Amino acid sequence: MTTKHLNHIATLGFALFAMFFGAGNLLLPPFIGLQVADSWSWTTIGFMITAIFLPFLGILSIVRSGDNFDALGDRINPKLSLVLGIIIMLGIGPLIAIPRTAATTFEVGVLPLFPGTSPIISTLVFFAITAGLSLSSSKVVDVIGNYLTPLLIILLFSLIIVGIVNPINTDMVHTFTESDAFVLGFIEGYQTLDVLASVIFAGIIISAANEKGYTSKAERSKIVIASGILAALCLLFIYGGLVYLGATSGYEISTDVKRATLLLHLSNTLLGSYGSIAIAVAIALACLTTSIALTCAVGTFFEKLTKGKLGYKTLVILCSVISAVLSITGVEDIIRYAAPFLGFIYPIVITLVLYIIIFGKIVPRKRPFIGAIFGTTIISFFGLLTSFNVGIPLINQWIEKLPFYSYDIAWLVPSIIGFIVFLLIDKTKK
Template identity: 60%
Template structure:
């Protein structure tokens, strides 16, 4: 019974860590585009928005106790460099400011149109700081207090919307194949894989703190908690996509935040704005707490304690608060190129460790795969910022899936195989000698 209670607490905490502002805004907007292609889109979104982050947790669990153990399986310097880049991206530079900015624009501004984002940011990060300053309590506070409120509001919105839909799903703007592609790519853009390899350390530490010291027992609790979080995410994502498809909105002129408010008002009436404000605030706050804790823990360990955890948490909150007042759109516009670079690299690391980690112990194949992903990711960023000549871009579009920002898939596998062949060749040479 105690084990089940711990799994529920940790699973709810993990769900809340993943379920941030973008996760709430993306699915309804997908729904209005796919119309009656709901289920195929939910499946596609689940593959990249749920399965990949779960594999990220699994890759760290199979490698040790945190992201450093995962990185060390490839190269001793990789964990420090890649981990720092990830933490800067999902921490005070991009994701943390976005949580406060979204809380203001969707959760506060509709009800208080004359409010100032500075005061919202101060209050938001003051609460984040209070919850994050004692890291050992983060999982229990988030899992036992904040997440149940978040789930209640979202489940109420989805259940009422499903039982009493505003409109029937209309013919989608996209074909079935295009709906699948949209769901797949949008799930890819949630960026939860980046967070998963960092959050895994928090979840594993919480599991150990609850007395699960043996590796087999620890892994069972972490995997079961991850499965619970994945199930919650699947229900919420699927429900929100359905609400978008049945919102009675034609076209994509409406912004994501306006669409969410429109849906909540239609389903819950005058209480809709309040309900969605609470949902946004809780979703953003739980994610901000998890990210702030992760930033403080990671850089404190990276500097061997020379920079204290509490100092790092404080600086992270202050910097995020300053950047958050620039607004969601500006943050997203600024964030896209760096995230488009680091995301394929992390996905390659996660997938290849999960799929091949038990069978391929040598490092060269993984290094080769990561090199290929890095090169393709750099080319993709050059395409995004517009510094690739049109003639060159046409040539690169011949790389499978490059046009869909998935060009790293085939080259990384080819380079992985080349690495395996080189290893086998070396072994054969050594055996002959």
């Protein structure tokens, strides 16, 4: 492999890391570490499955299917994939993920350094930068991968290494069983939104690889997969490190502790007087890179959906305005209202990704994949009803008896049943 190829892998891999590593990725790991204390290693494993391994499979599923999410969606049904694509884009775009980046930047990056700053001013500056850089979409990957991400990684690695060498408190209390700690990490990994984002980000990275001269499918696949592995390794170290920092923080756990407050406590304690500045810069970089990537993705997706009736620039500005309005509600409120949505859509996307990865080459027809998604959607739908306190008790009792319910993957067996039943129907018709 030539130096040129390695440079391209580094650029694309760091860009992909930065796209994934946004607000939730920085705030969630220390908080779950604080909760599980000495069971931090088990919760890290659970978190890494939903926040690293499954997103990597999401990228792999796109690489195997084509160049973007449309190619993956065509493996099931164009109309179904269109609806799923719109839901995903709204979730990782102006309704949840992008507003959360701005809210986190204000609470952790701006407010500690400039007390009394209005969230409106912070939001306006944040989205002015986001919109400005997003309008030059062709240069986004290079700007993120070559300049912004290396600085972000240096800052985070410094914080984690200091915390490992000189932990704040090693007297960790046993609060969770190993099983419960694993489940908590697994479920909290949903809040990163990275599985949803992976099927969109893959298209951006594939397009960037194509512009760098990797025009054949084989070349493109190798460079994108190598970039994905690099991004996954960076995430692996940082997630594990942040969970450990939370577990050894010595911070008093309480129901009203805020994720942003815990992160500030860690940075100030470990890095001293420069802690607030370091974490402010890290937050700004992490949130900006993710916000830019997501805004570009939203603009590109809906421009194509409307067949150019809504232009890319108009959509970028519209996305920024909506995100700005929602971001003012604050990080905790955004995470709270996002939970039911994620509990519904996440299992559906995971099902699509897993079944395409496992059976995509040996099952060419569409119906079995629709059956798997149908089985998952039923369970997710009743879970959504329950989250709004309108669940049906009899059905809920039945769902609670399903295998793996305690691991929050009660949808797994119904998806398998749906896949097999539709496969048999398909063979019978054939």
